Amino acid sequence: AKEKGRACYEIFDPTMHVQALARLELESNLRHAIEQNQLFMCYQPIISFKTHQLKSFEALIRWQHPQRGIISPAEFIPVAEETQLIVPMSLWLMKDVAGQIKAWQQDPAFPREITESLRVSINISVVHLQQKQFIEQVDQVLQETGVSGKHFIFEITESILIQNVEDIIQIFRCLRDRAIDITIDDFGTGYSSLSYLCDLPITSLKIDKSFVGRMIQSSQNRRVVETILSLTQQLELFSVAEGIETIEQFNLLKTLGCHYAQGYLFGRPVRSPIASQWLTHAPL
Numbered sequence: 001a002k003e004k005g006r007a008c009y010e011i012f013d014p015t016m017h018v019q020a021l022a023r024l025e026l027e028s029n030l031r032h033a034i035e036q037n038q039l040f041m042c043y044q045p046i047i048s049f050k051t052h053q054l055k056s057f058e059a060l061i062r063w064q065h066p067q068r069g070i071i072s073p074a075e076f077i078p079v080a081e082e083t084q085l086i087v088p089m090s091l092w093l094m095k096d097v098a099g100q101i102k103a104w105q106q107d108p109a110f111p112r113e114i115t116e117s118l119r120v121s122i123n124i125s126v127v128h129l130q131q132k133q134f135i136e137q138v139d140q141v142l143q144e145t146g147v148s149g150k151h152f153i154f155e156i157t158e159s160i161l162i163q164n165v166e167d168i169i170q171i172f173r174c175l176r177d178r179a180i181d182i183t184i185d186d187f188g189t190g191y192s193s194l195s196y197l198c199d200l201p202i203t204s205l206k207i208d209k210s211f212v213g214r215m216i217q218s219s220q221n222r223r224v225v226e227t228i229l230s231l232t233q234q235l236e237l238f239s240v241a242e243g244i245e246t247i248e249q250f251n252l253l254k255t256l257g258c259h260y261a262q263g264y265l266f267g268r269p270v271r272s273p274i275a276s277q278w279l280t281h282a283p284l
């Protein structure tokens, strides 16, 4: 076996070797990241186009690596998914977010009418959602923390639409039974089996930031956004636009009847003490 290993090594492209090593190292570091408290959540505000008031936060994970500094989820989530580390990571994440919701509710500094109706979106990996224990884990978090499902939105990417619809409908029903809202994330970028969409018990569609980013310059992109918005109206869903960076984008989306807005124009993802300011500030 040793000889075979050596033979493989010889035909290996050296740059691949370096990449494979880096990947292995990332994987082993990630295993410890949870226990060593290196993961943390940031919160980005989502506001109503109509009232300019805070509607919800999107929770986004960050990894404070001891040597490399902050690593983007775009780099380590795929590794977590391939290695199944996504399961313990998501469990940690759901508990952390639930704990934060509870802390906001219990802090008298924040108006009850805001914390009572506040929801936090979390990104659920399709890999995690398909695990047998998924719903059990959700129940475990809700029970242990005593936080109601009505404070959660699960963001699930459009790639879910290529999975077995019956299975997905069943899982989504379970979530809706627990008052958890469901949004299809990155809508318009992927596999669009539109026929399934009306069968799914979802609450909203999130327009991908790639369309929002180009909608002013490109009439084609604008038409995609218009189409998604008229689809959400027809299906009686809420619409969320992400990646709003300019007033022009904001105004156009408002004119087109989009419900909720997210983007650097209003606020970047920040740690909870800073995000908390959104709970006391007057609307924009």
Ligand code: C2E
Pocket: 044, 059, 060, 061, 072, 073, 074, 077, 093, 122, 123, 124, 125, 155, 185, 186, 209, 242, 243, 244, 245, 262, 263, 264, 265, 269
């Ligand atoms: P996503 O779910 O589509 O999240 C939106 C991304 O857009 C976030 O990047 C956010 O910081 C960024 N963003 C928000 N507003 C703007 C804007 O105005 N302009 C631009 N250019 N970007 C904006 P982030 O936090 O780096 O996350 C990247 C992706 O990693 C997420 O895309 C999501 O797919 C994944 N991810 C992040 N956190 C989690 C998590 O807790 N669990 C899972 N499973 N995936 C996560």
Ligand code: CA
Pocket: 058, 123, 155, 185
């Ligand atoms: Ca998302």
Ligand code: CA
Pocket: 185, 186, 206, 208, 209, 242
């Ligand atoms: Ca998205």
Ligand code: CA
Pocket: 186
């Ligand atoms: Ca995305």
